[in-house]
Structure formats: structure tokens, C-alpha cells
């Protein structure tokens with residue numbers, strides 16, 4: 001035998017030399033759920049090990065992560081029903097606890113990278129990402145609401161904003177609104193190929209943000225999020241987001257869509273992010289808690305696979321655990 005591929009696997013040192021994919025804490029973004037109030041820390045039943053936290057706990061959590069070298073966070077607000085309305089007005093209310101929290105986080109940790117979604121769903125009494133009128137989810141009429149939300153978030157100190165509703169013309173409209181308000185340094189992480197997936201369940205439990213099925217409104221997001229059957233369509237979305245000024249392109253979910261991550265990485269120059277979503281993490285946690293899989297092996301292998309497919313950045317609920325493992 002002239003060719004023996006095993007020669008390159010014979011020791012940890014050799015394997016290190018030929019390893020094609022690196023996975024490091026610096027690639028990870030940690031999603032966190034914020035609630036109003038003080039001293040609140042409630043575990044999310046469908047995503048064990050993850051919590052809805054008030055600001056005091058979140059500052060402590062972020063401090064621990066920073067000490068582990070994990071510096072990027074995406075924060076989602078769990079908004080009480082009483083503050084939700086059909087126009088998501090609370091999203092840009094100056095008294096909004098989420099915007100206040102962002103200011104406090106950036107004051108205490110100016111060197112962190114803080115990200116936010118820009119979409120109506122956490123603030124909407126209809127539970128949809130866009131404005132609902134006459135049984136329809138309106139595309140263009142939602143834009144001014146998103147622009148007000150985005151400018152308020154930039155003003156509060158968020159570094160990157162993620163237009164996440166998968167509707168049309170978001171990136172360009174928000175880029176112009178941000179620039180006009182003077183926030184030329186605030187970046188846009190576009191949810192470029194976000195699929196109408198069954199794997200967002202635990203996230204919607206955490207925020208109580210599932211679309212409300214009512215007489216005239218659909219109970220799912222299929223008229224705006226992408227059909228899981230489609231891949232070529234992701235190229236159209238990526239091209240539009242690129243032209244409109246996105247700084248990073250995201251694919252979501254990650255594991256069932258590794259081919260889409262790979263495709264966008266091959267076809268576009270912008271950094272590619274992958275959102276390893278709540279349901280994907282929950283499945284692995286469940287198997288590990290049952291003793292069916294080994295968490296310390298299965299978890300990093302999963303993140304490595306997302307990197308190997310082409311993701312530069314991974315948003316994952318495992319970020320802190322990975323950072324802790326890497327420190328050892």
C-alpha cells in the first residue's frame with residue numbers, strides 16, 4: 001500500500017497538524033433571555049440549563065462568560081402580555097426594560113459584542129413578526145415600526161442588529177434608517193435564510209411568542225419564513241441582503257440546514273453565521289440527560305460540524321459550556 005491515510009491520524013500531535021476546522025470560543029454567540037424585575041431566574045422547561053433572567057442576574061452571567069473568553073451575546077426580551085399590542089409600540093418605548101438593560105450591559109462590559117433581533121414578535125399581541133391587518137401579515141407597513149425599533153436599539157448601545165422577520169426589504173430600509181440617525185457603525189446581522197421550522201419551540205416557550213391562531217390570522221409563519229424544502233431560494237435572499245448592505249448573513253436553523261450554510265459560504269464573501277436553535281439544542285440536552293449520549297463529546301462535535309459546513313459564527317445555547325470546556 002503506497003497510500004495509508006492512517007499515518008496522518010497516528011497521534012494527537014499529528015491530528016492537530018492536519019486538522020482542517022478550528023472551533024474556538026471566539027466564534028460563538030450566546031443567546032440570553034431577559035425579563036423585567038429583580039432577582040428573577042427561572043429555568044426554561046423545554047431548554048434545561050437556560051434561564052429567563054432579570055438584569056442583575058444577566059450582568060453576573062455576562063461577567064462569568066467574559067471571564068471565560070465568551071464575549072458575544074444576543075439578548076431577547078420576554079415581554080409581559082400587558083405591554084404587547086398590535087403595533088409593537090413597546091419595542092421603542094424609552095422606558096422599555098430591554099433597552100435600559102442594553103445600556104447597563106454596555107456600561108459594565110463595553111468590550112462585549114451585544115446583538116439584538118429586530119422583529120415585532122416579542123412585542124406583538126398577535127405573536128407575528130409583522131403587522132397583522134385583515135388576516136394578512138403586511139410587508140411594507142411593518143417597515144417604519146422596525147426602523148423605530150432599530151434606531152432605539154442602536155441608541156441603547158447594541159452593536160449588531162438582526163432583522164429576523166424574513167420579510168422583504170428589511171436590510172436596506174434599516175441600513176438607511178440607522179445611517180440617517182447617525183448609527184453608521186451599528187452592524188446588520190441579517191437573518192438571510194430563516195426557515196419555517198419546527199425547531200423554534202423552546203424559544204417561543206421562553207418568550208411566550210408563538211403566533212396566535214385566530215379566526216383570520218394564520219397560526220404559523222409560513223408566509224414569511226422560508227420553506228424547508230428550498231435551497232436555491234436562499235441564494236436570492238443572500239444576494240438581496242448583500243446588495244442592501246448586510247454585514248453578516250445568517251442561516252437558521254443550523255443542523256438540518258448544513259447544506260444551505262455550505263452553499264452560502266461558497267457563493268458569498270460576507271461572514272456566514274448559523275443559528276443553532278433552541279429545539280436543536282434541546283434534543284441533544286434531552287438525550288444526554290437520559291444517559292444516551294455523552295454531552296462533553298456530542299456537544300463539541302455538533303458545533304464543529306456547523307463550523308465545517310462553513311459557518312464563521314455560531315449562535316448556540318451551548319456557548320458557555322463550550323467556553324468552560326475549552327478553558328480546561
Ligand code: PBG
Nearest residue numbers: 119121164199200203277278279
Ligand atoms: C424571532 C426569533 C425566533 C428565533 C430567534 N428569533 C423564533 C421565531 O421566528 O419564531 C428562534 C431561535 C431559537 O429557536 O433558538 N423572530
